[in-house]
Amino acid sequence: MTYLIVLISAVLVNNFVLSYFVGICPFIGVSKKIDSAVSMGIAVTFVMTITSIVTWLINHYILIALGMPFLEYVAYIVVIASLVQFVEMFIKKTLPALYKTLGIFLPLITTNCAILFVALIQAMREYAFIQSVVFGFGAGVGFTLAIVIMAGIREQLELSDIPRPFQGAAITLITAGILALAFMGFSGLTSA
């Protein structure tokens, strides 16, 4: 049951993009087409899940065991950077088409604050191992959900008659704001 709560909380109630406002860069940058948004979401979910596994292990078996939890920021950044590099190599080799679609945003996952945020939050909340894996996965799913919804809206926006000053980034940010308001409706669904 707690896993379900953690999952729903991460996906809907405390959606990373629309509630914590982390990971805005790819949210705006790769949300032009649904296909690439889905792939970006999957890549982020993948990285988030693996990150939460590895950072949990490092946090518990190395940092806390050696009494140096203050190293978590530095250690997590090293972990995330290496993992993203790895994912990049992996995708480049196995899915060249996806690699091309994601383009610059794949290496940019490295500096995506959402990933570091997952690692830091799960340490702060002192999740157990499976909880933090579920949390990382849920955060990724939440990100995917948000970016796919956004891409769907933006595909419609392409066809609509937007006043000139609002075209491009402006209307996207306004849409994101309204979307965040909508997601606020989930608050109170869970307590976590």
Place this chain on the structure above:
Amino acid sequence: MVILAAVLMGVIGLAFSIFLVTANSRFAVEVNPKISGVEEVLPGVNCGGCGYPSCASYAEAVATDEAPVDLCVVGGAETAREVAHVMGVQVSDELKEKLVAVVFCQGDSEASAFPGLYKGIPDCAAAAYSQDVAKRCKYGCIGLGSCVASCPFDAIHLSATGIPYVDAEKCTACGNCVAACPRDLIELHPISQKSFVYCKSQDPGVIARKVCKKACIACTICVKAAAKDENPEAVTMHGNLAVVNTQNYTAKPEYGEKCPTNSYNTDQNSINREKVIAALEAERRKREKVTT
């Protein structure tokens, strides 16, 4: 404690780098060596003149046979030959006519007064929205230098009186300034063609003369002169504006001798043009000598 922390981070870093190195060798992707080969001979200024966003993407397009080898406007024939060499193809040895950016406005601060003072964003496109506070002529150069800012080669500058002039020697015809001008006053034309009507005003003569001393007032003197020279296609009227034919470039400087506003002339908005023409001529002669 500090030492332990440093050692710990070092160990973690080392572990991950070993992991990455092994992963890298396992997931190594063979990259087409032609891509980097072509990229090496390209100028690397990423001007976008070829139609691709960067030299790297053009190199990729060339290497995958999507693009011809001679699109680089900056390197010109020299680069085309090198790219062709990398790709193992032949490129025709003919000299392409060098294009140069031409500014179609002479309405500087002396010729076309400002009715007001523009204090907004120093950018032509922004100023173009507020029609009346820019220069008086609504077709003319705004003079805030968006073209200057767009030039990656330092080839276009504002004169003291606020009109851009092109340094023909540095200009590579990448077309950035053409896109930057909100009033479409800049075009690319062969360097040897200097006779143009340097005006884009569609105002009727009376108004055009009022707003700018150097505007085309549609008196048709140049058109008549061309007709008299049995070359009626060289200059034609497009509404209230005489336009030099850019299909065949046969307009001569003489057609503008009687132009009352001197809008038809032989290029006041560029420097070093003669020098480049002379250099090209010398190159051509040298080649002819080699072939004969």
